[in-house]
Amino acid sequence: MTHKILIVEDDIAFGKMLATFLERKDFSVTTTSNSTEGKEKLQEEHFDLLITDLKLPDDSGMSLLEHVKETYPKTRVILMTGYAEVNTAVEAIKKGALDYISKPFRPEELLMIIEQASENTVKTVLEKKEETTTSPKVQNAKKPQTNTVVTENNFVTGISEASKKFNQYLELVGPTDMCVLIQGESGTGKEVAANAIHNFSSRSNRPFIAVDCGAIPKEIASSEFFGHVKGSFTGAIHDKKGHFEAADTGTLFLDEVGNLSYENQVQLLRALQERKIKPVGSNEEIHVDVRIISATNEDLTKAVEDGRFREDLYHRLNEFSVHIPSLRERSEDLFLFTEFFLEQANQSLNKNVMGLSKEVETAFKQYTWPGNLRELKNIIKRSVLLTPDEKIPLEVIPREVVTAKETATKTTDFSKESNEKQLILNALRETKNNKSRAAKLLNITRKTLYNKIEQYNIDL
Numbered sequence: 001m002t003h004k005i006l007i008v009e010d011d012i013a014f015g016k017m018l019a020t021f022l023e024r025k026d027f028s029v030t031t032t033s034n035s036t037e038g039k040e041k042l043q044e045e046h047f048d049l050l051i052t053d054l055k056l057p058d059d060s061g062m063s064l065l066e067h068v069k070e071t072y073p074k075t076r077v078i079l080m081t082g083y084a085e086v087n088t089a090v091e092a093i094k095k096g097a098l099d100y101i102s103k104p105f106r107p108e109e110l111l112m113i114i115e116q117a118s119e120n121t122v123k124t125v126l127e128k129k130e131e132t133t134t135s136p137k138v139q140n141a142k143k144p145q146t147n148t149v150v151t152e153n154n155f156v157t158g159i160s161e162a163s164k165k166f167n168q169y170l171e172l173v174g175p176t177d178m179c180v181l182i183q184g185e186s187g188t189g190k191e192v193a194a195n196a197i198h199n200f201s202s203r204s205n206r207p208f209i210a211v212d213c214g215a216i217p218k219e220i221a222s223s224e225f226f227g228h229v230k231g232s233f234t235g236a237i238h239d240k241k242g243h244f245e246a247a248d249t250g251t252l253f254l255d256e257v258g259n260l261s262y263e264n265q266v267q268l269l270r271a272l273q274e275r276k277i278k279p280v281g282s283n284e285e286i287h288v289d290v291r292i293i294s295a296t297n298e299d300l301t302k303a304v305e306d307g308r309f310r311e312d313l314y315h316r317l318n319e320f321s322v323h324i325p326s327l328r329e330r331s332e333d334l335f336l337f338t339e340f341f342l343e344q345a346n347q348s349l350n351k352n353v354m355g356l357s358k359e360v361e362t363a364f365k366q367y368t369w370p371g372n373l374r375e376l377k378n379i380i381k382r383s384v385l386l387t388p389d390e391k392i393p394l395e396v397i398p399r400e401v402v403t404a405k406e407t408a409t410k411t412t413d414f415s416k417e418s419n420e421k422q423l424i425l426n427a428l429r430e431t432k433n434n435k436s437r438a439a440k441l442l443n444i445t446r447k448t449l450y451n452k453i454e455q456y457n458i459d460l
Contacts, residue, residue, distance in 0.1 A: 004045070007031045008038040008052040008064065009080070017348075018051070021107040035059035039067065047075050049098075049114070054081035062092065069096040078113060080105075093237065102215050103440075112246070155196045156340050160330035166193075166322070173320045174200020179272075181317050182295040184324035185420070186444060187374030190295035193324055194253040197293055207250035211243050214259035214445035221264045223280050226271070232281020244277045248288045257294040257317065258303055259447055262310070269313045292317060298451070327369040327376065334364060334376075341377045345384035353384045359394040367404040370423045371442075400426070421456040424449070433460050 005022060009015035010033050019029040030047070032038045035056045042050070050068055054061040065077045076098040092100045099113045157167050173180055174197045182190045191210050198208045216224050223233075227242030243252060260268065271277050272292060276285040294317045303309035327334065338356065346353060356364065360383075369375055379398060386396040394402060423442065431437040439449040453460070 004028045004047045005030070005049045005051060006038060006041055006047040008033075008035065008050065008056065008061070010034060010053060010055075010057050018107060018110065022111075025111065033057070035064050038064060042068065042072055042075070046072075050075055050077045051110070052077065052079060054079055062095070065092065065095055065097055078110070096237075105215075106210070155192055155199075156333070156336055158330055158333035158336060160325075160332035162325040162330040163333055166325055169322050170196050171200055173197060173322070175202065176320075177201075177291055178319040179292045179294070179317050180319070181300075181321045182293065182324055183300075183321060184295075184297065185326045185372055186297045186442070187372035188324045188326055189373045190297075190324060191253060191255060193322070194251070194293040194295065198251040198253075198291075201251070201291070203250050203291060207247050208253065209243050209247040209250065210253040210255060212255050212445070214256040214448050218261040218264055221261070222267060225264075225267070226277040226279050228280035229282045232279075240279075242277065242279065244271060244288050244290055245279075245286060247290045249290075251291045251293060254292065254294040254317075256296060256445065256448060258296045258298045258300055258309060259445065259451075262308075265310045265313050269310060269316060272313075272316050327372045331365075334369075335361075337373060337376055338364065338380060341380040342384065344377075345381040348381070349385055351384050351387070352390070353387050353392060354390040355392070357391045357393050360392050360397055363394065363397060363401050363404060367401045370420060420452070421458070424452055424456065424458065428458070428460070 005027050007015050007018055007029060009018070009031065012033060015031045015033070019031050022029050030041055032041055035052075035058050038050070038052065041047070050064070052061040052064050056064070061079050061081070065079065068075050068077055077096070078098050079092045079100045080103060081100075101110060101113065157163060170193060180194075180197060182193055184190060194210070195208055198204060211224075222228075223240065223242065225242050225244055227240050227245055230237065230239050254268075271288075274285075275289070276287055278285050300309055300314055300318075304311045304314050327337075342353065342355065345351070371378075379401065382398075383392045383396045387393065424438070427438040427441045428435075430441065435446055435449055439446045442449065444452075452458075
C-alpha cells in the first residue's frame with residue numbers, strides 16, 4: 001500500500017499542485033525542491049514512493065533513482081520529465097523505476113500509475129475517500145467505477161449563440177455510441193467538451209481516459225495503447241494495461257490525433273474495426289468495448305490530401321464532427337468564463353479576489369484571445385496570485401492584453417492563422433527560440449510546434 005510519498009520537483013508551484021491533489025486522495029505527501037533535500041528526507045523517514053523530476057538543480061532524477069534503488073530498495077520511483085525521450089524511458093525502467101511520465105500531464109494520469117502498481121489496496125483508499133468526502137461537487141456527481149480515471153467536467157455552457165449551438169450538438173451526440181471528432185483552435189477546451197459528451201452518454205459512470213497522442217513517441221505507442229506483458233521487451237518488468245483496456249466499457253479521448261505516426265494510425269484503425277487489441281508480447285486478443293472521441297486543431301482533410309493521415313481512419317473517427325468555437329466567436333461568454341476561472345484560482349491559491357477592475361474589464365473586451373480559454377485561465381490565475389486587494393488591477397495583467405486597447409483602432413487580422421502565428425512568435429521570442437520551452441509555454445507538444453513552424457514558414 002502506498003501511504004507516504006516524497007515529491008522532488010524544482011518547479012515549486014507544480015510540486016505543490018501534485019501534493020495537494022494526492023493529499024486529497026488520502027496520501028501523506030512531502031515535497032522538496034532538490035536532490036540533496038530529497039536524500040535528507042529519505043534518510044529521516046521511510047517513503048513508499050518517490051516521484052522525482054528528471055532535471056533537478058543539483059543532480060539528475062536518474063542519479064536519485066540509482067541512489068534510492070541501492071539504499072532504499074523498498075521505495076518505488078516514478079520519473080517525471082518534460083523531455084519525452086524514449087531511450088531515457090527505457091533506461092529508467094531498466095534501473096528499476098516503477099514508471100516514467102512525460103510533462104505536461106494531468107494528476108489523474110499519475111494516480112492511474114499508482115493505482116495500477118497497487119490496485120487492490122489503493123482502491124480501498126479511494127473508495128473510502130469518495131464515501132467520506134463532504135464536497136458538494138463530489139456528492140452531486142455520479143460515482144465513477146473504481147480504478148478509473150475520470151476528469152472533472154468543469155463545463156460552462158455559455159449564453160452566446162455559438163455556445164448554444166455547440167451545446168446542442170454535444171447533447172445530441174452524447175447519448176449515441178458514435179465516434180466524435182472535435183475540431184477547433186488550441187486552448188478551446190476540447191477535453192472538457194469530450195468529457196461533457198461522455199457525461200451525456202450511458203457510459204457516464206464508466207471510465208473516461210484522455211490520451212495526448214502528440215506526447216507518445218511512436219516507438220512505445222503500441223505499449224501505451226494496447227499494453228504489454230512482462231518480458232515482451234527490454235525493460236518490461238511487469239504487465240502493463242494499455243489505454244484501450246483501461247477505457248473498456250467507457251470512453252477513450254484521443255487528443256491531437258493528427259500527430260500519430262502512419263504506423264500507429266494503422267494499429268489504431270485495426271483496433272477500431274475489430275474491437276480487439278493484442279498487448280505487446282501476447283498471443284491472446286482482448287475484446288474491448290470503447291467509445292472513441294478524438295480532437296485536433298489541424299485540418300485533417302488536408303492531412304489526408306497530403307498523405308499524412310489515413311483516409312479510412314479519418315472517416316472512422318469522423319462519424320460525427322463538432323466545431324468547438326473560439327473565445328472570439330463567443331465573446332458574450334467571456335465574463336462567464338472569467339468568473340469560473342476566478343473561482344478556481346481563488347480555491348487553488350487560497351485567495352479571495354472578488355473580480356476585475358473596470359480597466360481590466362475594458363482590456364479583456366478589446367483583446368482577441370488567440371490562446372482562447374487556456375490563455376484566459378492562465379492569465380486569471382497569474383493575476384489572482386499578484387492581486388493584493390479585492391479587484392484585479394491593470395498593472396498585473398500581461399502587457400499584450402493591456403496594449404490591445406492601443407491597437408484596437410488599427411486594422412487587425414482576426415484570422416485564426418494570423419493569431420496563432422503571432423502567439424508562436426511571442427513564445428519563441430520569450431524563450432529565445434528554445435523550442436522545448438516555447439512548446440511548454442504554448443501547452444502543446446514539440447512535434448506540434450515544429451509542424452506549426454513549418455506551416456507558417458517561421459524563420460528562426
